[in-house]
Amino acid sequence: MSIRDTSAQDRPLAASAGRMPRRRLIAIGAAVAIAAAGIGVVAAWRAGGQSISAERVRIAEVTRGDLVRDLSAxxxxISANSPTLYTIAAGTVTLSVVAGDAVKRGQALATIDSPELRSRLAQEESTLASLEAEADRAELDAELTRANARKTLDQATIDRLAAQRDLERNQRAFEGGAVAQIDVARAQDALKKADLGLAAARQEHALQGRGAGLDTRNKRLQAERQRSVVAELQRQVDALTLRAPFDGQVGQLMIAQRANVAANAPVLSVVDLSVFEVEIKVPESFARDLGIGIPAEVSGNTGTFAAAISAVSPEVVNGxxxxxxxxTGKQPPALRQNQRLSARIVLDTRRNVLMVERGPFVDQGGGNSAYVMDxxxxxxxxxRTGVSSLAAVEIVDGAKSGDRIVVSGSDQFGDAERIRISGE
Known part of the structure; x- marks a missing residue:
């Protein structure tokens, strides 16, 4: 007995005109996928042959508004007045205060024991006393010289007066026939000699007075010079005691108690607690915009206070x-050295300008190019870019409001003119 199959039951069915075979559908779908891939490849090729994910770039929209150029730092x-006191000479230092002590103006802070300087002062004082004595002696000698010259002048004056009288007596006697003509001539010669002696005495008196004055002046000048030397040494000796230049606080001690130091060595610093300043550091790109007198605001726990730039460093350190x-007004209360505060400097405000978020594109394109989304x-x-702040940069030309610019990540594009941003 044989088993019959189902071949007698099978019969072919005619293909339906409105239904497509499954294999054809698969083929058509594959063709569509290939065509889509080809279109994507062509689009990528037209875009420059590259495609960058939108997650790797930052895109910002160009807007119109007020651009405030300010700095926040x-x-x-720091103390506006914090001098360091130095030794005036080598010696042993005795400290009278410790770091943190409150001091008053003129208070002794440290004393330097310098036997050498004190010995020099004593020697110079002795030399000054000797020169002053010589000056007094020169003045006395000048008086004696003037007195002798005056005496000689007075004697010559009397001799001339006596010669004049003798001549007059001889002339009267000659007129009366009592003396001879020769006696009158001798009296006339004596008067002329007396006139010459008087003139010489007068000249000598003047010269002796001038010479004595010059000697006295020279000795006085030497004494004055030595007095200046003594005054300077006395100042140095007085400076051996370091005193507080103002009311404040002892900052840092640079040496130990009873230490032996060289001349001009730092000893300690004094901090003026009444005047403080705030030191900030700003990016190098804003350095040319800073100037003395530009207003600023300083904020702390006690509020916001007005300030102004008082100094700008001429050098750049670490960018x-x-x-x-x-x-410029009231100083915040209870400030402390090295305390941290927030500062804001308003450089400029541009009204109704095109601007976009600031990013590395400004530096990468030199401010002359950017990637704009199409x-x-x-x-x-x-x-063309204009001024910039910490958050935005002005667009002068090349873009309009509503445009979208790649502000970060364009360094991945190389020199490509067109880049596809996938995921946009």
């Missing part, structure tokens, strides 16, 4: 420039 409170702010394609376009 953390500041450090930053140091500046100092000085309070749909999903970033197109390199020539733009």
């Amino acid at each position: 953390e500041g450090r409170v 930053e420039v140091a500046a100092r702010l000085r309070f 749909g999903a394609i970033a197109v390199k376009r020539a733009v």
Whole structure:
């Protein structure tokens, strides 16, 4: 007995005109996928052959508004007056205070024991006393010289007067026939001799007075010079005691008690607690915009206080420039050295300008180009940027309000003119 199969039951069915076979559907779907991939490849090729994920870039929209150019920085409170006191001479230092002590103006802070300087002062004082004595002696000698010259002048005056009288007596006697003509001639010669002696005495008196005055003046000048030397040494000896230049607080001690130090060595610093400044550091790109007198605001736990830039460092350190702010009005209470405060400097305000979020694109394109979005394609376009703040940059030309610019991540594009941004 054989088993019959189902071949007698099978019969072919005619293909339905409105239904497509499954294999054809698969083939058509594969063709569509291939065509779509080809279109994507062509689009990518037209976009420059690259595609960058939107997650790797930052895109910002160009808007119109007020651009406030300001700086925000953390500041450090420093004393506007914090001098360091130095030794005037080598010696042993005895400290009278410790770090942190409150001091008053003129209070002794440290004393330097310098036997050498004190010995020099004593020697110079002795020399001064000797020169002053010589000056007094020169003045006395000048008086004696003038007195002798005056005596000689007076004697010559009397001799001339006597010669004049003798001549008059001889003339009267000659007229009366009592004396001879020769006696009158001798009297006339004596008068002329007396006149010459009087003139010489007068000249000598003047010269002796001038000479004596010059000697006295020279001795006095030597004494004055020595007095200046003694005054300077006395100043140095007085400076051996270091005193507080103002009311304040002892800052740092640079030496130990009873230490032997050289001349001009730092001993300690004194901090003026009544005048403080705030030191800030700003990026190098803003250094040219800073100037003395530009207003600022300093904020702390006790409120906001007006200030102004008082100094700007001429050098750049680690890409930053140091500046100092000085309070223009009331100073915040209870400030402490090295306390941290927030500072804000308003440089400029531009009204109704096109601006976009600030990003690395400004430096990468030199401010002359940027990638502007055209749909999903970033197109390199020539733009011109203006001033910038910490948060935004002004767009002068090359973009309009509503445009979207790649502000960060464009360094991945190389020199491509068009880049596809996938995920946009």
